[in-house]
Amino acid sequence: MSANTAHPEPTRPALAVSGLTVRGPRAGATARIVEDVSLTVAPGEAVAIVGESGSGKSITARAILDLLPHGLESEGTVELGGEKTSELAGRQLRELRGARIAMIMQDPFTTLNPLHRIRDIVCETLRTPDGKRLGRGERRREAVRRLAEVGIEAPGVADAYPFELSGGMRQRVGIAAAIAEDPLVLIADEPTTALDVTTQGEILALLDRLRETHRMALLLITHDLRVAASACDRVYVMYAGQVVEELPADRLLNAARHPYAARLATADPPLDRRVEALPSIAGSVPAPGGWPHGCRFAPRCGWATSACTTEPVGLTTLEAGHKVRCARVGEHLDLTHTDDLVEVVPGPAPTGEPIIVLREVTKRYGHKLAVDAVDLEVHAGESVGIVGESGSGKTSVARMIIGLESVTSGSLEVCGINVAAPKLGRSDWATVRSTVQMAFQDPSSTLNPARTVGSTIAETLRLVDVPDRQARTAELLEMVGLDAGYAIRRPKQLSGGERQRVAIARALARDPRVLLCDEVVSALDVSVQAHVLNLLNDLRRSLGISLVFITHDLAVVRQIADRVYVMKSGKVVEHGLADDVLSRPRHPYTRSLIASVPANA
Incomplete structure (x- = not known):
């Protein structure tokens, strides 16, 4: 019943893009957003485009579909099964979408x-x-x-x-x-970012089966290098609007030759061990209109020389299927930085009185049992991970601890105050909320877009006795790795990682004993994720605070948690020291979660 189900000849690419450039208005001028991108995807092949936010991945996908936002224009050639889309009229082009090329988005709820x-x-x-x-x-x-x-x-x-x-x-x-x-080409833009590890694996397996049975080309846009390496045949790495490396997917995590791609790979947290600090990339992707002369990665590159900043760098073919845009590609550079990954020896189980204690805690939403008789403890100075799939009850536990949800039955004590008690006085709630503060998954939804960063933090400081709010705001920003100048910025002027740092600074404003983090790195690029995880570990050491870290990413929880609780269908099915639970899981569900993690080596 499709409008056009004809497939291209086997030797002809399903999708061929050549010289794709996208321009748009920036600061009163016209700037390039994507420059001279060329790529191919064969029938039945899976190809990934990876890179940080701002690298041009999604704009490239939208340009291929001729679905650019208003004000942006593209040039270059896009061919579907050998047919140039530029030669089609408006109606023909609209009919082509869906019939020969289709797209799935990161959050289907919005589409x-x-x-x-x-x-x-x-x-x-x-x-x-x-x-x-x-x-x-x-x-x-x-x-x-x-x-x-x-x-x-x-x-x-x-x-x-x-x-x-x-x-x-x-x-x-x-x-x-x-x-x-039955399109020839399916473009999938971050289709697994918001999904738990098991569902992510199921969606990737589904896409793999569909491209095989339909002989459909798959172009996967993702910032998750493990997903790209495990689900695709080839990878294009983009940075500041350019393709900086094209290589087979099985080389992405351990044999990338561009410093940017190699640093992204080392920033990806290992699942098999905990390291003292994750390698990260300083700075951020330069905005269109502000690209440096020469190599665009040079200002962030530890291997850059003066020669890297003088002339634009072209793609060099190392061998069939492997191209690199680097002036030093002919040299033998050690790009792995494996020496940076200093393994942490797990410590003993915590002792002393816990700050948070849950006993037989249950939460019902109508007839639905969301949390079922959960026991959990958080001790001073420790980091506790709560992991599980969507619907496992982990966020409900967090919201009960912070007082955003009521406890149906059981006992939940914070500093000796039973939050589950029928009536709790204002002073008791003040104690609970000064003891535990929360950082949420999407800081954009909790930061007022009309307020500056400084006024957002100052608003929280009004709840505590601070003589100089401006000075304390600057101190909190510095604490999370931002300078005092960020106080005058608004959320829309910040990157995703910067917004998350501001949200953490606001949570720290009341000097809590426990910081509760609900999926705070799940939507971040791998390099920014490394920055935030290192920050949280540093804050824990310097301030002596405890962390409750909720996530569906087992590699992430390995880097942050001393102890782990694994939840399934509202129940805790396994808990213990993180090293024991993740290295020697006993429950079948925990083993299935670990098996679902895409290989990262």
Whole structure:
């Protein structure tokens, strides 16, 4: 029922991009955002584009689809199965999307119409041979068939609305809708970023199966190098609008030859051991219009020489399928920095009175049992990890500790105050909230866009006795690695990592004994993630605070936690020292989580 299901000849790329350049307004002038990008994807092949935020990955994908935001313009050649898209008229180009090339987004909840049932979403573009829209019964039957193809076997899902589905199921629906017309090329923009490790593995396996059965080319946009290495055949590494390295995926994590790609790989946290500090890349990707002359990575590169900053650097072919944009590529540089990964010897279990104690804590939302008789302790100065899939109950536990959710039954004590008590006085709540502060997954949703960073932190400082709020604000910013000048900036002027640092500074304003971190690095680039994890470990050592770290990423929890609680369906199924739980898991569920982590070596 697709508009065009013809596939290209086996020797012809499904997607061929040549000389793609994107320009747009920047500071009153026109600047290049993406420059001279060329790439190919063969039928049935999976190719990744990786890089930090601001490198040009998503803009490249949108330019290929001719879906650039207003004000941006592109030039270059895009061919689908040998057909140049630039030679198509507006209507022909619109019809081409879905029929020959389709896209799935990072968060399907924002792209699936909340007012439409799943059957209508999946079959929206399908037509009968005479061009008519499918009837209601046909739509449902076709949707059930398409949903089964992406692993949703329950026919009733076709009648549901997007809000009734989990994140993983919504992503599957998005995939079913994208491939409804059997496209030649599927572009997946960060399709697993917000998913837990098990669901991530299922989605990647699904995409792998679909490209094989449909002989469909997959272009995967991601900042997760382990995902790219495990799910793709080849990788293009982008930095500041350019491709800086093209290489086979199996070389990405241990044989990249561009300093940027190599540093990204070493910043990825290892799952098999905890290290004293993760290697990270100083600075950030330069904005369009502010690219340095010569090598664009030179200001952040530890191997840069004066020759790197004088002339633009072209791509050098090392061998078939491996190209590098580096002036020193012919030299034998040690890019691994494996000496930086100093392993930490796990310490003993904590002793003394705990700050937080949960005993038989249960949380119900109506008839749903979200947390089931959980026991948990947090001691002074230690870091406790809570891991599990979406819906495991870990965030509900955090919200009960901080007082954002009520306890249905059981005992939850913070500094000896039972938060689960029927009535709690104002002074007791003041003690609880000065003891435990929380940093959330998305700081953009908790930082007022109309307020400056300084006023946001000062607002919290009003709750404590601080003689000089301006000086204390500067001190807190410095504590999280930002200079005092950030106080006059607003959230939209900050990068994702900087916003997360501000959120942590605000949480520290009340001098808490415990900092509760809910998925604070899950949406960050690997290099920024390394910065934030190192920061949290430094704060713990310097301030003596305790951490409660909630995450679905086991490699991340390995770098931050002394002890780990593993949750499944509201229950704690395993807990103990992090080294014991992650190196010698006893529960089948813990073993399945570890097995789902994409290989990072």
